[in-house]
Amino acid sequence: MPEFPLTRRRALGTAAAAALAPTVVGLTEARADSRPSGGEDELHVMSFNLRYASATPPNSWPERRPVMRALLRAEEPHLVGTQEGLYPQLLDIAADLGRHHAWIGTGRKGGSKDEFMAVFYDIRRLAPVAFDHYWLSDEPYLIGSNTWGNAVLRMVTWIRFRDLVTGGEFYHVNTHLDHVNQQARERSADLITSRFAEFDAALPRVVTGDFNVPAHRNPVYDAMLVGGGLVDTWDAADRRSDAYATFHGYRPLVPDGDRIDWILVTPGVRTRYAKINTYERGGQFPSDHLPVQAFLRV
Secondary structure, three states: OOOOOOOHHHHHHHHHHHOOHHHEEOHHHOOOOOOOHHHOOOEEEEEEEOOOOOOOOOOOHHHHHHHHHHHHHHHOOOEEEEEOEOHHHHHHHHHHHOOOEEEEOOEOOOOOOOOEOOEEEEOOOEEEEEEEEEEOOOOOOOOOOOOOOOOOOOEEEEEEEEEOOOOOEEEEEEEEOOOOOHHHHHHHHHHHHHHHHHOOOOOOEEEEEEOOOOOOOOHHHHHHHHHOOOEEHHHHOOEEOOOEOOEOOOOOOOEOOOOOEEEEEOOOOEEEEEEEOOOOEOOEOOOOEOOEEEEEEO
């Protein structure tokens, strides 16, 4: 249940207000003459569970932030769907990425409260045309709603982007499914895929998220691919990196382990390269998840 009462009418108005310009961060610092490095038409997408910022060592946010900064600056993704970020943590990441990036998001409890499904994007490559947020429940526009037994609140942020290099447009959907309740995960997958019907069917879709179940071995995966008309970039890629479990919990990495973090796309999108990134520095990982990446022709 939400921590504050809202009628559906008020919730719709509040959700609309939450989706206005204040949640788009960093645009005013952009230079109009900026260009993406290399000018290539491949779109570099990352899905990354950031692990919420904690001040308690080991693996506190102050310990992890420099490693996160180094990773993101080295990889230079055009688009990053994140999970678990807290507002001050997201401000840190925005500062570390610099003036060529902006982000869109809102907290799971509304405003700056609780974790975000924040989306970072390179403003030299992408421009948001429309965006919104909804909650994974029977009342998707009721901020903070939770009716399916999720252990914590779960939500979606989606954006319609214009690609400033190719001139095309696509939808990006970013989410984080529940880590405890399988029924809630399945209902969440059904809601997410059913809402694709509200998008322009002629445009591609890119879905990022921590789904908290292994690829190929759970009904949630089947629902996203079959029900959502999507393909897994890892399987579809022309080339791919070595495979590891994408959740490691700061323990030794597991080769060929469970992929619970996915990048999914519509079939017309070509995946040139898929990557599970194992970057660490001095034994310190930036998160308890490994980021997953896909280099796409959208």
